[in-house]
Amino acid sequence: MRRVLLVSLLLISSLAHAELPETDWLELMxxxxxxxxxxxPEIDHSSPEAMGTFTEKGGMKQSKGLPAVMYSTKTVPAMNGKQIxxxxxxxxxxxxxxxNSTLFFLVPYPGACIHVPPPPPNQLVLVRYPRGVKLDDIYTPLWVSGTLKIEKVSNDLADAAYALDAGKVKAVEEGDL
Structure with a gap:
């Protein structure tokens, strides 16, 4: 009996420390x-509609002229409240x-929101991480785990259709790939 209890506790402990499976960005769309x-069609970054406009505070917003999907705030209801x-x-x-960064957008590809146009709002996630994470390089990919919420967020840089209360943020390591 004692051995069964020990094995059960070890199994529960290993499951508690197991990583969640990776969520694909397309699952949010x-x-x-x-x-x-x-x-x-492919976006030509030198075309007028790809140039975006700077806001008063220096952020870059999409200018009109791109296909409607590039402004989509449509979400997937099943993702609301999901641990991802x-x-x-x-x-x-x-x-x-x-x-340390306590609030940041998570985007699917490096340089998004720096180049224009930014991804559609349903491909941007506002991450709240009160513990903070040191971000030395925005080109270093991260794993972010926590509870996803459907929440429309707008700021001077971009708009997001989701927010995530992060419980864990860590840099992607070579062995993760």
Whole structure:
């Protein structure tokens, strides 16, 4: 009996420390938006509609003229309240007194929101991480785990259709790939 209890406790402990499976960015986008993205022509970053506009505070917003899917805030209801692990790149927004990022966008590819146009709002996740994470390089991919919420967020840099209360943030390591 004691041995069964010990094995059970070890199993529970290992499950508690197991990583959540990776969530694919496309899981955050309704099928209709996925189809529209597949059919969208390649964006030429030198074209007028790709240039975006700077806001008064210096952020870059999309200018009108791109296909509607690039502005989509359509979400997947089944993702609301779900525990996920999402890989992506940080776009810092706020930091604590030690310089650790406590609020940032997570985006699916490096340089998003720096180049234009930013990803559609349903491909941007606002991450709240009160513990903070040191971000030395925005081109270092992160794993972010926590509870995803459908929440429309707008700031001077971009708009997001989701927010995530992170319980864990860590850099992606070679062995993760």
């Amino acid at each position: 309704p099928k209709s938006d996925q189809k529209a993205l597949e059919l969208m 692990r999402l890989g992506g790149y940080p776009v810092p927004l706020e930091s604590d007194a030690k310089g």
